[in-house]
Amino acid sequence: MTALFRSIGSEFLxxxxxxxxxxxxxxxxxxxxxxxGGLAALFGWLSQNPDQTGGGxxxxxxxxxxxxxxxxxxxxxxxxxxxxxxxxxxxxxFRHETLTPxxxxxxxxxxxxxxxxxxxxxxxxxxxxxAWATTLAAGAAAFSGFGIETNLGDSDTWALAGRGILxxxxxxxxxxxxGTLVTSQVAAIVIVLAxxxxxxxxxxxxxxxxxxxxxxxxxxxxxxxxxxxxxSFYSLSGGAATDPLDWWKGAIVLLAYAAVLTxxxxxxxxxxxxx
Amino acid sequence: xxxxVPIEFSGVTKRFGAVxxxxxxxxxxxxxxxxxxxxxxxxxxxxxxxxxxxxxxxTSGTATFGGxxxxxxxNPLTTVGAALxxxxxxxxxxxxxxxxxxAAAAGLPTSRVDEVLRRVGLGEYAKRxxxxxxxxxxxxxxxxxxxxxxxxxxxxxxPINGLxxxxxxxxxxxxxxxxxxxxxxxxxxxxxxxxxxxxxxxVIIAKGRLVHRGTLATLDTEVAPHVVVDSPDxxxxxxxxxxxxxxxxxxxxxxxxxxxxxxxxxxxxxxxGVEISMLQRQKAGLEESFLTLVDGGEVxxxxxxxxxxxxxxxxxxxxxxxxVDAAVSTEPPAPEAPAGESPGRHxxxxxxxxx
Numbered sequence: 001m002t003a004l005f006r007s008i009g010s011e012f013l014x015x016x017x018x019x020x021x022x023x024x025x026x027x028x029x030x031x032x033x034x035x036x037g038g039l040a041a042l043f044g045w046l047s048q049n050p051d052q053t054g055g056g057x058x059x060x061x062x063x064x065x066x067x068x069x070x071x072x073x074x075x076x077x078x079x080x081x082x083x084x085x086x087x088x089x090x091x092x093x094f095r096h097e098t099l100t101p102x103x104x105x106x107x108x109x110x111x112x113x114x115x116x117x118x119x120x121x122x123x124x125x126x127x128x129x130x131a132w133a134t135t136l137a138a139g140a141a142a143f144s145g146f147g148i149e150t151n152l153g154d155s156d157t158w159a160l161a162g163r164g165i166l167x168x169x170x171x172x173x174x175x176x177x178x179g180t181l182v183t184s185q186v187a188a189i190v191i192v193l194a195x196x197x198x199x200x201x202x203x204x205x206x207x208x209x210x211x212x213x214x215x216x217x218x219x220x221x222x223x224x225x226x227x228x229x230x231x232s233f234y235s236l237s238g239g240a241a242t243d244p245l246d247w248w249k250g251a252i253v254l255l256a257y258a259a260v261l262t263x264x265x266x267x268x269x270x271x272x273x274x275x
Numbered sequence: 276x277x278x279x280v281p282i283e284f285s286g287v288t289k290r291f292g293a294v295x296x297x298x299x300x301x302x303x304x305x306x307x308x309x310x311x312x313x314x315x316x317x318x319x320x321x322x323x324x325x326x327x328x329x330x331x332x333x334t335s336g337t338a339t340f341g342g343x344x345x346x347x348x349x350n351p352l353t354t355v356g357a358a359l360x361x362x363x364x365x366x367x368x369x370x371x372x373x374x375x376x377x378a379a380a381a382g383l384p385t386s387r388v389d390e391v392l393r394r395v396g397l398g399e400y401a402k403r404x405x406x407x408x409x410x411x412x413x414x415x416x417x418x419x420x421x422x423x424x425x426x427x428x429x430x431x432x433x434p435i436n437g438l439x440x441x442x443x444x445x446x447x448x449x450x451x452x453x454x455x456x457x458x459x460x461x462x463x464x465x466x467x468x469x470x471x472x473x474x475x476x477x478v479i480i481a482k483g484r485l486v487h488r489g490t491l492a493t494l495d496t497e498v499a500p501h502v503v504v505d506s507p508d509x510x511x512x513x514x515x516x517x518x519x520x521x522x523x524x525x526x527x528x529x530x531x532x533x534x535x536x537x538x539x540x541x542x543x544x545x546x547x548g549v550e551i552s553m554l555q556r557q558k559a560g561l562e563e564s565f566l567t568l569v570d571g572g573e574v575x576x577x578x579x580x581x582x583x584x585x586x587x588x589x590x591x592x593x594x595x596x597x598x599v600d601a602a603v604s605t606e607p608p609a610p611e612a613p614a615g616e617s618p619g620r621h622x623x624x625x626x627x628x629x630x
Binding site: 002009010014019092098101102103107108274275 | 380
């Protein structure tokens, strides 16, 4: 147990002693803050000027859907940041050959990987905290500017935030798993960006037209993540005939992705000879 | 004071597919002295060290620290300090933070980080990012890592690579100091001249196999021993040698006989009544012996060591020291050229093999 705590301490220092964590955090704050604040303002303005909406306001979030959607951007848009952090933390070890001093200090490699996952989950949760603080602040500020209820006193809003932070933590663990499996830093970044921003959205959209594929698409990581949070662009657009997973099932699906990738990486690269 | 434990390689073999990188390697490295682990690039040194440190899994055999495999050491950094080729740093991390990461993993206090950085002379650069370090500074940082846990065993892969002359002088003294403290010190290098002033013992491998093991002094006496002998009547001397079954070649300063004991040649000449004008054991330079071992080739050039001429018939006018250069086997035979006139072609040697 002492050995695990030492490894966890070491992995924390690894993340905190390089610049990437706060660079990612700043970009994330700007990104989710602008999205939440901007769209909250847009919806606020549209609610005051209904005559300006194209197509008579079809597809616009209405009433109680609006606040969760805006606050939810912390996770539904921001989840790419904890994945990147987890993936960079792992692939960096391969890239800079720091696995050598790491395994010299802690020859039990499984322990090192476990410590990495634990630290990623904690740092991912902190990223979640920062992202949700950002969207809650930016969204609520925009809403109150247009006289829309912020729902900040509503316990549902805080439950939403809690689930969103959980999803962010799990995404960081998925990043670690992906990093051990792919090992190349460039490849990992390309895969994360291409999959989260392009491949999965297209898959979900395509799958949503048929019932069978729609129910399978619920298990895609982004869909499972949306299920954990409880809000999604896709459920708004009315395309999804299938109900999303329960939030806890979504969490289990994310955890399963993290576990499969990490175990795969452990056997394919982590246990290998370090030359 | 930490005490060293012996490093033991026992039948260690590593195959990468069809390629055998290390073959049945067995040797022991004792505490209290500096052992050089030598071999040309690609001989299997780094692979052997990585197997010793549990980073590479041997195909067969074991490498241990006093019987315990690296993976099974309770807190490895306090038993063994190892530095493998100088690239294992995150360039964005400072030297201080780099060491803090591993001190935390080993449960060592941060105060150790400052101590070891001072000891290797990086104290004032501790807060700089490693990305801006020179190769020599990285080597020192690698060394600082090995000292974190104040271990009794040090394993250093090519620690002299990239150091400036001052750094080389420093590390030589440093290694001797560590060994004098009772630690086990194993230092790899592909150049004997790089480490010959700091090592007591050598382990030489070539193509993954052990080719020599012993003190530094054994290197030039045991490898390809030759005797140089000359006589006013070379033809007669040659006949006598041939009759006794000695193999020899004719050089400028005399006959180069494949025999390590000058006494036997002297005795042979005495018994057969052949006058001898010169008799000496050829001592190959350390580097030449080393190259012979790793290439499996001929001993070329080198200096000679004059031994006491046992035969009363030896000509007192022979100039023993003047023929030091004895470039016997490299030069074409030129019997009429005066002995000792060729330029000192071993002047670039590192000094210790010349007297």
